[in-house]
Amino acid sequence: MRVPMMFRAPLACRPAVTLLVLLVFLLCPVRLLAGTAESVHGLDELEGGLIRADEVQIAAADLEAGQAQLDQRQSEQGWKLFAGAGTGLTEDAALSGDDRRYTTYDVRAGLRRPLLGRADAERREVVEAQTSVREKEQQVRLARLQSLALLRQAYVTYWAAQEKQRLGQTFLAGEAKQRQLLTRRQQAGYLLEADRLEFLSSFDLVRRNQETLRVTQQTALHTIQRLTGISLPFIAQTPRFARPKDDLADLPRRAMDDFPAVALLRERLRGLEQQIPLTSHAGTSAHFDLYTAAGVDDGDKEPEYSLGVNFAVELPLGTIARNDNAAQRSAQTLAAKCRRELALERDNVRLRVEEAQALYRASRADLGFAGQRLQAAGQRVKENKLRIAMEGDTLEQLQQSRYAYYQASLDAVDAQARQYGQLITLLAHTPLAAQRQEDRRPREEGSPVEKIDPRLLGEVSAAGTEKQVVEAESPLAGRGVNTLYVWRSDRFRQQEQADSAFVPALRKTGVERLLLSLDQRQIDSLATPEARAIFSSWIERLHGQGITVELLLGEPSWILAQHRPRLVEIVASLADLPFAGLHLDLEIDQLDERHRRDTKMLTEWAATVEAARRASPWPVGVSLHPRTLKPNGKKKELGAMLDRLQVTEVVLMIYAANPQRVAEVATPILQAFPRQRFSVAQSVEPELSTEESHYQAGRAQFTARMTRLAQLLAAPNFHGLVVQDWSRWQEMQP
Secondary structure (H helix, E strand, O other): OOOOOOOOOOOOHHHHHHHHHHOOOOOOOOOOOOOOOOOOOOHHHHOOOHHHOHHHHHHHHHHHHHHHHHHHHHOOOOOOEEEEEEEEEEEOOOOOHHEEEEEEEEEEEEEEEHHHHHHHHHHHHHHHHHHHHHHHHHHHHHHHHHHHHHHHHHHHHHHHHHHHHHHHHHHHHOHHHHHHHHHHHOOOOOOOOHHHHHHHHHHHHHHHHHHHHHHHHHHHHHHHHHOOOOOOEEEEEOEEEOOOOOOHHHHHHHHHOOOOHHHHHHHHHHHHHHHHHHOOOOOOOOOOEEEEEEEOOOOOOOOOEEEEEEEEEEEEHOOOOOOOOOOHHHHHHHHHHOOOOHHHHHHHHHHHHHHHHHHHHHHHHHHHHHHHHHHHHHHHHHHHHHHHOOOOHHHHHHHHHHOOOHHHHHHHHHHHHHHHHHHHHOOOOOOHHEEEOHHHEEEOOOHHHHHHHHHHHOOOOOHHHHOOOOOOOOOOOOOEEEEEEEEEEEHHHHHHHOOOOOHHHHOOOOOOOEEOOOHHHHHHHOOOOOHHHHHHHHHHHHHHOOOEEEEEEEOOHOOOOOOOOHHHHHHHHHHOOOOEEEEEEEOOHHOHHHOOOOOOOHHHHHHHHHHHHHHHOOOOEEEEEHHHHHOOOOHHHHHHHHHHHOOOOOOOOOOOHHHHHHHHHHHHHHOOOOOOEEEEEEEEOOOOOOEOOOOHHHHHHHHHHHHHHHHOOOOEEEEEEEEEOOHHHOOOOE
């Protein structure tokens, strides 16, 4: 609905074995997970794609190879077909003359049956192959359990980092306001400069945590990607696990019997014990032949035929001399060793499970302590909020208590994640069939994570404190007109520097925030350290005067993947400047018709916002046309998208001059997304009609309309009104 602005910043088998593997894989459906810009994935969904895990596929391939080797050994056992041909020189004493010597030719073919040691050797090879297959079946089970535990732990890590980042974003959303208030209190003599800097350092600590959490979350995502194939960041839901019963006494015994590593050694011992009796004839080889032969000599014209049997025995002389069966002794020794390994593994499994049980029980107390600490910290914030209007250092105490509540909230998430870790260890020793979906619950009842109140981390209302240092503000202050789009930032800066009363006049109208645009020429001018320092000081001065400055960037082509890196590059190049936030005005409607009609543009838009958020050191807000968030059947998807993007504010661009009409459009959206903070933009652009723009109405009528609109928008997540834009607002008649 608004015209494009001039000054904007310019321009990623074998059937039997297969069935066995599928049965081992938790009888779960296999789905290839493809992350999208607004995707939400629960843990149970990701577990369904675990068959992609390299460890599982390697173990399954090893099992397939073992089965093939068993088939080969079984086919080679028993009767064998043999054939041969030969020639020889024969001297017959019964003959005389030239007939006495003659050459013979013969061929022989038949069936051969291995006996004694040779037959036992073949049977041992079959037993070895059978044992190997059974061991590899347990290796598949073990790979599945280990991969499942690894996936679950990575998901918990991802979820915890996500939740803690949300807490940090909420805490940082109040930074600009806090900076203003603390600076003004310091200027008024209520606060020492050293104390002001110390109080503000809490925001730096939170930002440092945010960066660390992003790295932690990305590392967890890489593990999830390797195990399941999902590649894009996603919204993690609260993890759900099957809860072990309160009586855990039976779990160590079951684990000692059923755990794959124990079962593997049991199968190995079974195989070795089966091989011991097959070593009694070791070294003695024999076979029985049933054959037919045909032969001829050079003097006969007709061949001779024969049918016969043959029995042969081989016995190494060394075995007779030693009178010792070394093969049998070796098999018995290996079996004895395996028994000890089995007993040791059973004991180790029992100790691991018992330790996990103890830590799981202790985690309940840990959760209880975290809950008490959270409750105490929250009560302290509430008390300090009630005292804010009193004289003294109440504002500083409130800031300290907010940071303490932030830390207590992080500890609560960590305590929950630790309990999940102990559950994962216990479940790793529980048969997959016992981990039924219907037994899953999100978390322990009364988890402190459920009790975290983001409102205690949000912006501080310090009206009582402000009265100590500034005069009363306009009726439009707070939830009325409090923000201006500033596309002509060069003109704004010139006017501010030329008129010392310029900023105080703005403050009296209720304006406390600027969305400040920089075009490419201005960005280039900040390349030198001197220019950068001057510009930074100017922003800091505005902050000190009660005007928050956020970086405003708007170019519709950045929505497209091929231009997205340019936006990331700009954000990264300005990351050291003291902006209080980054605001993105990226309008799909300003793309060409082909792209506007593309149903994937909202996904592309979200991917661009996500890329900018990851590059930005500041909280990120966005401007959106209201129809993008119009409540409909996709409400859940849109809510998930906003959650994943972690934008601190959405400005709804509702360009209508009738306050009642604006409220009718905005109110359903505010109600549909109660967790999201919203502002509403109003236009004073002369290029638009009088039904869309307030320009022709004049300043006084505009003020009256905005007062009415602020009263109509009473939702708790409504943050204020934004004017599009400052230069036109300045030009309005009284």
